[in-house]
Amino acid sequence: MEKKKILVVEDEFITASALRVSLEGMGCTVVGTVDTGELAVNAATEHKPDLILMDIILKGDMSGITAANIIQKHYDIPVIYLTGQSDEATINRALKSEPFGYIVKPFDEKNLKSNIMMALYKHSIDLKLKASEERYRTIAELSGDGILIITNDNSIAYANGSASRIIRRKPTEIIDEPLKDLVPDEMFRSIRTVLDEVHITNNSMRLTQEYSLGGDQRWFDTCYIPLFSADDSLRQVMMIIHDITDQVLMEEKMAMEGITQLEKNMEQFQILNDQIRNPLQVITGLTLLEQGPSQKKILEQVAMIDILVSKLDMEWYKSTKVRSFLMRHYQHGGKMISNDEGRPVSNKTMR
Amino acid sequence: MATILIVDDNADIRDIFAIFLTVAGFSTLLASGGDECLELLKTNHPDLILLDIMMEPMDGWRTLTLIKNMPESKDIPVVMVTGKAITEGELQKYSGQFKTYLMKPVTADHLNEAIVEILKL
Numbered sequence: 001m002e003k004k005k006i007l008v009v010e011d012e013f014i015t016a017s018a019l020r021v022s023l024e025g026m027g028c029t030v031v032g033t034v035d036t037g038e039l040a041v042n043a044a045t046e047h048k049p050d051l052i053l054m055d056i057i058l059k060g061d062m063s064g065i066t067a068a069n070i071i072q073k074h075y076d077i078p079v080i081y082l083t084g085q086s087d088e089a090t091i092n093r094a095l096k097s098e099p100f101g102y103i104v105k106p107f108d109e110k111n112l113k114s115n116i117m118m119a120l121y122k123h124s125i126d127l128k129l130k131a132s133e134e135r136y137r138t139i140a141e142l143s144g145d146g147i148l149i150i151t152n153d154n155s156i157a158y159a160n161g162s163a164s165r166i167i168r169r170k171p172t173e174i175i176d177e178p179l180k181d182l183v184p185d186e187m188f189r190s191i192r193t194v195l196d197e198v199h200i201t202n203n204s205m206r207l208t209q210e211y212s213l214g215g216d217q218r219w220f221d222t223c224y225i226p227l228f229s230a231d232d233s234l235r236q237v238m239m240i241i242h243d244i245t246d247q248v249l250m251e252e253k254m255a256m257e258g259i260t261q262l263e264k265n266m267e268q269f270q271i272l273n274d275q276i277r278n279p280l281q282v283i284t285g286l287t288l289l290e291q292g293p294s295q296k297k298i299l300e301q302v303a304m305i306d307i308l309v310s311k312l313d314m315e316w317y318k319s320t321k322v323r324s325f326l327m328r329h330y331q332h333g334g335k336m337i338s339n340d341e342g343r344p345v346s347n348k349t350m351r
Numbered sequence: 352m353a354t355i356l357i358v359d360d361n362a363d364i365r366d367i368f369a370i371f372l373t374v375a376g377f378s379t380l381l382a383s384g385g386d387e388c389l390e391l392l393k394t395n396h397p398d399l400i401l402l403d404i405m406m407e408p409m410d411g412w413r414t415l416t417l418i419k420n421m422p423e424s425k426d427i428p429v430v431m432v433t434g435k436a437i438t439e440g441e442l443q444k445y446s447g448q449f450k451t452y453l454m455k456p457v458t459a460d461h462l463n464e465a466i467v468e469i470l471k472l
Contacts, residue, residue: 270435274405277434277455278361284456285367302456313436 004028004120007049009067010082011035011059015105019053019082022109026116037062037070044071051100051119056083056090068097078123080115082107146241149227150195154179157236166241168214187211191239198224198237208244219248269312276309353470356380356397358388358414359432360406364455368401368432371459377466385409389417392424399466402449404433412445419448428469432457 006028010016016033023030031047034040036059044052052071056064068079080101081094094102100119103112140147146163148156159167159174167174167182180188190209198205205224210217221244227236280302287298355377357368362383369379380397382388384406400418404411411431418424431437431452450469453461466472 271405273436274434278364280456281434282361282363282367284458285364285371288459289367289370306456310436 004050005031005047007031007043007047007052008033009040009052009058009064010055022112026113036060037064037067040067041070044075044077048075049077051116052077052079053082054079056081056094065094065097068099072097078119080119148239148241150179150237150239152199152235154192154195163241166243184212194224195237198226202226218243218245220244273309273313280306352376352378353398353472354378354380355466356382356388356391356400358382358400359403360384368462371462374459375463385414388414392418392421396423397427398470400427400429401432402429404431405435412441415445415448430465430469
């Protein structure tokens with residue numbers, strides 16, 4: 001065992017001396033031997049020992065359990081209780097302070113050593129777990145995405161800062177509260193439907209949902225991930241909420257600009273075709289009136305140009321991309337009436 | 352003798368249509384735009400109007416609406432003559448207000464047939 005610093009809190013002088021001898025024999029350093037709760041707190045503050053052996057009954061007003069509680073509030077130091085008393089009430093009170101061991105006097109050296117080793121090992125594992133939890137908590141807290149953990153009765157087990165900003169509540173107002181009380185009804189119903197689905201299928205789900213929050217329309221790309229407990233029964237669902245509102249609004253703006261541009265293009269196209277057909281009309285008219293030898297040929301050429309212009313008309317309208325774009329964003333296809341040959345219908349008498 | 356009012360901002364086209372119609376036995380009135388057309392209709396009552404769509408500053412559709420709003424001209428049949436393809440939207444919006452439409456280039460026979468059919472000559 002590497003040299004561990006141990007504080008002994010024991011009001012019986014003989015026991016305290018025996019402990020010091022035993023501990024030093026094991027290779028530990030005894031940083032102090034005190035006999036009251038108050039002195040124990042001071043010594044812990046001063047020496048920051050690796051472990052405290054704490055008698056429950058001490059001189060003075062403060063019990064060992066109270067002293068241990070005060071010390072553990074400030075420092076992460078494992079405590080082993082050491083007592084002649086073993087009545088159930090005392091043990092229960094001691095257990096509540098989460099001790100790392102409990103030794104009943106009289107003790108033997110073997111028992112003492114194994115208890116100390118066990119407590120130090122357990123504490124080192126605790127520290128690793130805490131560091132690991134801290135690491136994940138930091139990652140979750142720093143995430144720009146909202147992270148919520150929802151229990152199977154639909155209340156909030158965890159919410160990071162981004163999630164609290166999305167819900168527009170303080171973090172302290174969220175934890176352990178029912179989701180139902182935190183978000184608008186419509187949003188709750190929508191989320192609950194997905195949560196139910198995740199509980200049934202045990203599968204992750206990802207979907208984009210649109211909500212009205214505090215008068216704003218927001219779009220969220222949300223992952224629902226089932227969290228399984230050790231016995232494999234599902235208990236919680238993690239929601240990772242990515243706010244895509246800015247992206248959606250930008251796409252809409254671009255779509256609108258696209259429509260405006262398309263309309264402009266279409267208008268230009270129409271004007272151009274009209275301008276091409278006017279000289280065709282003049283050529284047709286003059287050719288018919290002059291009755292020259294090339295009349296037939298000229299009219300054939302005019303007809304060919306007219307067919308090309310009509311094709312331009314039709315291709316423009318028929319372009320699948322343009323049409324589907326218009327249908328999606330404009331709710332009509334800008335359709336043009338045409339006959340089977342693709343030439344815009346003319347000379348069709350109507351009512 | 353039936354009188355046809357030709358409204359087109361292209362002078363050559365006005366002249367050609369006028370010749371077509373004169374040859375076919377109609378008398379003609381000419382207007383180079385929407386405003387001139389409406390002005391003419393205050394003192395003249397043609398039997399039919401040939402109306403171009405793409406005109407500046409007042410286009411054929413606007414002119415058509417105003418023709419149909421004037422008591423003295425609202426009953427005169429209108430034929431749209433256009434180099435621009437008519438969209439479904441335009442058709443839905445104005446279909447009650449014009450008799451038919453002809454795509455340029457239109458031949459003399461074609462023009463004559465359309466007018467004869469409408470005027471039931």
